[in-house]
Amino acid sequence: MRYDVIIIGGGASGLSCALTLASAKGRGWDWAENRKYLVLDTGRSDMNRALFNNVPGVPIGTLGKDMLGILKDQIQHYGGVDFLEEKVVKVEGEKGNFKVYTEKGNIFESEFVVLASGFHRFEIECEGVEVVENPKSPKPGRVMVRHDGDYKVKDGLYVAGLLAGVSSMFAAAAGSGVQVAINILSEWAGKPIVIHDVPEES
């Protein structure tokens, strides 16, 4: 099965990336129409253990696991995103022609790949990826993937969330996922874009 973007990891950063990508369609941009996105996830987001009292704009007392459901509902509002519970073991190829292999033996193809699998470990075989100690983690042994400062690892391959070296705060992880989505959409558009909605005039 072929997708435009495959996101590996369905936590704060991966879902925020998927939401922003999905929200680009229906706005009169040819390059955003008929895109297909895939989120591959093993269901172990740190959000499952979190209670959010300090996430900007989110009601105090929101459970992280409820927020995962809210984000998925938001994505489904736009559509165009498939979700599969599968562990990714290998990524190979280059921009326009990536192959993503899962533990179940499935192979998915895509133009772009986003690594958003958190900072606990990185066990995905992936050429051109340099994994180093995560300097923003308060605990030792956490990892990050080196990138160019704007989340690009190499052409077509981006990294988001704690794996990109942002602090372990929901808004920081989600923000990096949004930025990666905007970077990909801007590549398709051939110019910097943003996606804004405004209220209808009464």
Ligand SMILES: Cc1cc2nc3c(=O)[nH]c(=O)nc-3n(C[C@H](O)[C@H](O)[C@H](O)COP(=O)(O)OP(=O)(O)OC[C@H]3O[C@@H](n4cnc5c(N)ncnc54)[C@H](O)[C@@H]3O)c2cc1C
């Ligand atoms: C106990 C706790 C409390 C917290 N409280 C707060 C708080 O109060 N305020 C706040 O702002 N932040 C809080 N956080 C931090 C917040 O939850 C994280 O910063 C955020 O979840 C990180 O997002 P992420 O996308 O980088 O990683 P995650 O959300 O961890 O998502 C990574 C996803 O990748 C998946 N994955 C990993 N490997 C693979 C693979 N090979 N194939 C497919 N999928 C894979 C995992 O299953 C997981 O779903 C808390 C975290 C914890 C643990």
